[in-house]
Amino acid sequence: MKNTTTKIVKFVIPLLIACISIFVLAKYVASPELHANTIRSLDEKKTTVMELTAASTATSAAITLIPGDTATPIAEKLADLSGYFLIVLCAIYLEKYLVTITGYAAFVVLIPAACVLYSSSVFVKGRACRRMANKLLAFACAIVLIIPASVKVSNLIEATYQSSINETIDSARETAEELEESAEEEESSTGIFSKIKDGVSGITEQAEQMLNQFLESLAIMLVTSCIIPILVILFFVWIIKMLFGANLNLTKLE
Known part of the structure; x- marks a missing residue:
């Protein structure tokens, strides 16, 4: 009789935990308020990427105003960066949506399934x-922990380079404005770009420097938004292997 009661208790308690997980905890874990700091960090990162994209596009368009074809390859490279920044932006949006979806999936599907298996055992x-x-x-x-952990690690790295990224954005805007103003002044006064022609080599060097700064900023964003989440996933997989001494192949049971 005592053995039967123990079995019933072991059978019922996991099912109760499953119900609590589905109907109580899932709503709390999936709420945006719980992940407010993570979402705020991702929004700030999204704003930075969009500013970098706009700055690189504006700089590329301004460089095309330089007479001759000397700086044309630089302008084309800057224009190409928009595609890479788009990849980073997509990764940020994916993280933003997954931060709540993964919690909901864990507490509605995975944890209840584990509880049912415990009851069945x-x-x-x-x-x-x-x-x-x-x-x-x-x-x-x-x-549940992957996205918050990856965002935390990304923030630590970005904090070191944030000033450099902001400097790149400000410098790009100033360069684009200077080139556009010089072009408008020369075109309206003489119809030719005489002053710009006198300083083509200096402006080209400045454009090359801008390209290098954008490449550095892109590398930082790719590392923090794309590579670090993958490394965090691999880290958690390694931790699970260490804890259970088995891989996550759910179709193979020993």
């Missing part, structure tokens, strides 16, 4: 159900 011989449940719980914890 009471009446099923062998440890297969319990092992599967442990893996599901570990995977649920991992996907």
